[in-house]
Amino acid sequence: MMPRDNRLSEQRLAELHAEIVSCRRCPRLVRWREEVARRKPKRYADWDYWAKPVPGFGDPEARLLVVGLAPAAHGANRTGRMFTGDRSGDWLYRTLHRFGFANRPESRQRDDGLALRDCYITAALRCAPPQNIPRPEELQNCRAFLEREWSLLGNVRVIVALGQIAYATVLKVFRARHAREASRSFPRFQHGLELALTPRVTLLASFHPSQQNTFTGKLTEPMFEAIFRRARELTETQ
């Protein structure tokens, strides 16, 4: 039988997710996520787009937390699950599967049987932004959701931040969660950077597996795999 604490954290995460899904705080993003669904391309003509904020997804007892930027307009904004149905997700789930964090290497739709093991995926922003570029006030609006999600994930030991915005957001949430660290300075984002946030929690920075990075070779599969190989090592030793 599942221990009581696990059930409680699952229940609280479910309550938080219900709150996230009904959020309409950023007018520009609400308009955009719904407009994208109305003007869907031919290849997705049969899809009933999610067109709402996308909550986190994964194992409530996870030691690995992956933080992305935001849902893609025709990816998670279509399917309703983080990194599901787009090229970035292809990279991410293939790599998570390789290091034992997912039960399959692909993620196509919400009911495809994919399960994360010891891993939870979330994002700095829950609604798809136009051109994948969020405004500062939108990131600020959404940050409280990450803060609450993180506090409900009591076993997190390693955080992988995908891209500069995710990295900066994780550090802001960290400072908010640890008042004594409010003035602590941190290095600038750099792929492969490893930062001990606390003696028990390490932050790893990675380029985002966006097409802009993967098509140009800025991020290669060996580079991306090295991040998750290190994440696996750290979850086993911290």
Ligand code: SF4
């Ligand atoms: S981005 Fe976040 S705060 Fe803004 S509407 Fe979406 S869920 Fe709400």
